[in-house]
Every structure is written in C-alpha cells, then in structure tokens.
Amino acid sequence: MISKIREQFNAGFKEEYYENLKKEVEETYGEGTAFRLSETPIFIDKKVKSEIFDTCESIIDQLWRLDFEKIREQFVPKQIQSPSKIEKPHFLAIDFGLCEDGNGGIRPQLIELQAFPTLFFYQPFLGKAFMNNYPTMPKEGLHYFFSGLDENQYINEVRDVILANEQPEHVVLMELYPEKQKTRIDFWATQKALGIEVVCMTKIKKEGKNLFYDKNGVKTQIKRIYNRVIFDEIERTKDLETEFNLNDDVDVDWVTHPDWFFMISKCVMPKLKHANIPNSFYLNDFPKDFDLESYVLKPLFSFAGLGIDLHPTKEKIAGISDKENYILQEKVTYASAIKTKSEKNSKGEIRILYIWDKKNDRLKPVINLGRMSKGELINVSHNTEETWIGSSIGFFEQ
Template sequence: MIPKIRKAFNANFKQEYYENLKNDLEKKFGEPAAFRISETPVFLDKELKKEVFDACDAIVDQLWHLDLADIRRKFIPTHLQSPSPMGKPHFLAIDFGLCDDGNGGITPRLIELQAFPTLFFYQPFLGKSYLKNYPNMPEEGFHYFLSGLDDTSYLEEVRRVILGDEDPENVILMEIYPEKQKTRIDFLATKKALGIEVVCMTKILKEGRKLFYEKEGRKIPIKRIYNRVIFDEIVRTKDLKTSFNLNDDVDVEWVTHPDWFFMISKCIMPLLRHKNIPRSYYLNDYPSDIDLKKYVLKPLFSFAGQGIDLHPTPNTISKIKDRQNYILQQKVDYAWLIKTNSEKNAKVELRILYVWNEAENRLKPVINLTRMSKGELINVSYLTDDTWIGSSISFFEAT
C-alpha cells in the first residue's frame, strides 16, 4: 500500500504525535474518545480507490433494482413498520474488508452495508487532527473527503441532510442514554457543528402526534429527528421507558426513516452480485453441501458485531429457531496490510459513507471511516490493549 509513503511515515513516527492527537480530541470535546484511536491513518493508492468505488457504484445501482417493498414486507413485522412517509434513505455505509486477492495484491470485499448514520462529524475532525499533529504526513496528493468536498462543502452537504429547512432548535439527535454510548464523541461533534441538542429517547415527551424536549425550562417542539437509536439496543435495554416508539405515528420528519435500518442491511446481501461481494445465503435456505468452515454466521439486525459466529457448525445452526433472521456469509481473507512499528501488522476495514443529495437525486459518497485490528473481529468494541489498531481514517491518493 504505497510502500514509500508507509515507510516514511513509520520511520518518522513519534509517540508524542499520537499523544498530541488524543489531547487535541479531548480538548475539543471535553473528554477522550471512548474507543481506541489508531496511531496511524491508512494511505490507499488510486488503483485500490478505483476498485472500491467501482464496487460501490455497482452496489448502489443494484439497490434501486431490488423489490424494496417486498423486502420491507419480509423483514419488518407489520407491527414494527413505521407509518411515517419513507422517502429516500438519507444515509448509507458500505463496509469493505481489504483482502488478499490471491495474486499478491489487495482487493476490497463487501462485509456489510447499512442505511444508517455513523460518525459523520467525528471523522473529519480525526482526519484534520492527523494532519495537524503529525509532521510525518504526506504534504499533498492525499485526501479523506470524497466527491471533491472540503471542510466547508462537506459540512454544508451533511448539514443540509440533517437540518433540512428547520431551525436547529427544532432538530434533535436522538439516542438511548447518549452519555453511555461509545460513539458519544460524535454526538458532541454533531452538536458543535450543527447547534442541535442530543436528547435521550427516554426524555422525549409525546402529546398526541407531537413530540417535545425540554431545555432550560422550555418545552420545545421536535420537527426533525436525526435518529441514532439502534433497534437492537431498544430490545436489549432492560426497563426502558419511553413515551413513544420508533414505529408510532408521530408528526416529525425522520432522518433517516426507521425502516431503512432493516431494509438496506445484511438482509439484502444474498441478493447482491458482484466480483467484490462474497456469496451469502439466508440460513433458512442454504445449500446443504456448502463447507461451513468457509462461512461466518451473522444475525441480520445486530450491531457492533453482536451475535457473530466465526466458526458455525451444524450443531449450532440446529439450535437456531428464527433462521430467517440469519445469513451465512463466505469468509474473506483480510490482508495483514498495514506495516506497523510493532511486532504484528494490522488488518483494515474501510467504510464508505454516503448522504442523500436531493439536488442530484442520488446517494453521494462524502467521507470514509476506517478501522484497524490485529484480531479476528474488526470492531472498536472488540479491541485489545495492542497498539496500531482502532479507529482511523483513510487518505486516498488523488487520481
């Protein structure tokens, strides 16, 4: 991966750069990140960049050829479907493992996709902080924004999606117990960037079809919800008391509509075809002769790696009752891609983040999120005390 750049970065790396980066984040947001930040960004060459976006374009194109109404009917129980107008998905994340291609090169392989928001305001600050605190970064010819965006145009692009034409006071970021979430640094970044409040779902008031939150003794109408609540977490949170549910008929605009979380997700992966997409099967309809050692078992709607079985067996599968809610996905061979200043190299997962651009009537790639690991699972919730792993961002070589 651009050996010259990596060699120069590693040779000139100093621990103080990394400490300065973490201090920069803590100073900006008033607390450290609740997940591990990697000592290094990732540098990706223009050939791999082209292959990534060729795969992304093929995936996005296939989305609009799926029978989304049928997917909604199959995968969202009627009593959970939200009656609010769905509109287009405001967000999309496409995750690739960077893998050995079998010929000494690197190829992206689709891991999952999700029409749900993620760290849209933390990531640009992380990219900027690497540039600010690391004098060993390449001086030019690399970027972490996509579609030709920069700091100003990126903020405007994402701001337009989340706020629309509403007053920021009437828009909230909604989460369950946001102060306890590992991603809370992004909530703080969002509040700083947009001027919207971060509100726990348990504190929202419902009066008829209207929703409100309280601030400084005032009851403020909610007209638009930037939803960060994961349905899986609602189910898993004991004694959760709220005045409304995601599927209630309420007079708000959803960013994004709750049903998109289910409809564009792992549940459609068996329907997608491309050279960069591993084969997937629904657990209630898979060939009897497949070699399970070559597959990973995933629940369709869990989050942050919950419930993944890297080594499924006929015995474990036989105990699953709701097989329609699982897939078997062909394993991929992550490359030990990043040479590190430690005994072991690191693997990389690359997430391309999209927002819906109303003027262009399309999902538009705007930035990336990158995770590094030296273990089996690539997830910031499953990291060890090792170094040169964790949350990062990729700088793409300019084409």
C-alpha cells in the same frame, strides 16, 4: 498500502504525535474517544480506491432495482413498521475488508452495508487532527473527502441533509442513553457543528402526535429527528420506559426513516452480486452440500459485531429457531497489510459514507471511516490491549 508513504510515516512516527492527537480530541470535545484511537491513518492507493468505488457504484445500482416494499414486508416485522413517510434513505455506509487477493496484493471485499448514520462529524475532525499533529503527513495528493468536497462544502452538505430548512432548536440527535454510547464523541461533534441538542429517547415527551424536549427549561417541539437509536438496543434494554416508540405515528420528519435500518442492511446482501462481494445465503435457504467452514454466521440486525459466529456448525444452525434472521456469508482473508511500529502488522476495514444528494437524486460518497485490528474481528471494541489498532480514517490517493 502506499508503500512509500507508509515507510515515511512509520520512520517519522513519534509517540508524542499520537499523544497530541488524543489531547486534541479531549480538548475539543471534553473527553477522549470511548473506543481505541489508532496511531495511524490508512493509506489507500489508486488501484484499491478504484475497486472500492466500482463496487460501491454497482451496489447502489443494484439497490435501486430491488423492490423495497417487498423487502420491508419480508424483513421488517409488522408491529414495528413506522407509519411515517419513508422517502429516500438519507445515509448509507458500505464496509469493505482490505483482503488478500492471492497475488500478494489487496482486494476490497464487501463486509456489510447499512442505511444508518455513523460518525459523520467526528471523521472530518479526525482527518484534520491527523494533519495537525503529524508533521510527517503528506500535505498533497491524498484526501479523506470524496466527490470533490472540501471541509466547508462537506459540513454544509451534511448539515443540509440533517437540518433541511428547519431551525436547529427544532431538530434533535436522538439516542438511547447517549452519554453511555461508545460513539458519543460524534454526538458532541454533531452538536458542535450544527447547534442541535443531543437528547435521550427517554427524555422526549409526547402530546398527541407531537414530540417535545426540554431545552434550557423551555418545552420545545421536535420537528426533525436525526435518529441514532438502534432497534436491537431497544430490545436489549431492560425496563426501558419511553413515551413514544420508533414506530409511532408522530408528526416529525425522520433523518433517516427507522425502517431503512432494516431494508438496506445485511438482509439484502444475498441479492447483491459483484466480484468483490462474497457469496451469502439466508440461513433458512442455503445449499445443503457446501462447506460451512468457509462461511461466517451473522445475525441480520445487530451492530458492533454482536452475534457473529466465525465457526458455524450444523449443530449450531439446528439450534437456531429464527433462521430467517441470519445469513451465512463467505469468509474473506484479511491482509495484514498495514505495516506498524509494533511486532505485528494490522488488518483494516474501510467504510465509505454516503448522503442523499437531492440534486442528482442519488446517494453520494462524502467521507470514510477506517478500522484496524490484529485479531479475527475488525472491531474497535476488540483487541484493545494491542497498539496500532482501533478507529481511524483512510487517506485516499487522488
């Protein structure tokens, strides 16, 4: 989207740079990414950057006008509500599609949002790795950090959110079968940066209200959980045996509280309004006379594109019994605006990552994540046979 930089990047691209990039990932973390890594960053100009952050600020302002207790009662089933103190959400991810504006330009459009952590430690590594391995990358005027942060400040601020004042041995990154997760590269990056252990939920022991894990043969109490377990994966996993559940009354601090996964998610999108937010409706409460062909059907609580129907019909909708768990979202047209070295250009999404800033009592943008595709879905698990697609990062014009 910054034409001059894109042209320079593509003209200077060599396959060996990409191979060296992947090699650095493997040498740093002991394996490559389980998802496809794109050959290129996404270059974002000042205009699109301004639109993205204007929309983000509007979303955050609107979020704090919502009644989250009411949302909790409506969307979080009583049987899985956690009795732990909710506090503020530690994280927020806001996803934008880079879409056609009708005049040959780019218009960011909200795709979804989630108060749940993502690749907070892999992304700064990736941005730096692009700089390390691509000699044609611009050295000034672009960055992937926000809020005036540099690498050290970023790591320190995210560390403070996750660890607070706790010793690393009493903090764990908890996931379900972490070694099998596609995002596991970030687990190893987090472990490397913070010195905390990555622990499978099935390995955690419960004694009364206290939780423990085995650290090098020593029973060690868990006082803070950096939670990466997704509710719908628990429900999908057959014969899962754990000594505690996310909704148990346990003596730990959650980073972030499990109920935020539900409360700030696709479930609030019909409540948000902005020029860059597509219209959306709850499936059990939508106008009967509108054009279904212009909408996408999405389950409220799923990850990685699971359950999305790009072509909903009245017949399909009639067959859904739990309509309260779906939304219809107005379709957007992704722009094939990322010029590549292959036959087809790529489409892109940018995810803006936020952490809770205690000093200012507000969510704060800190870094981003990019995704590229040449298919209908922008997802790093799809179209894996193509090139110049997959996981990436945005370099924003300063």
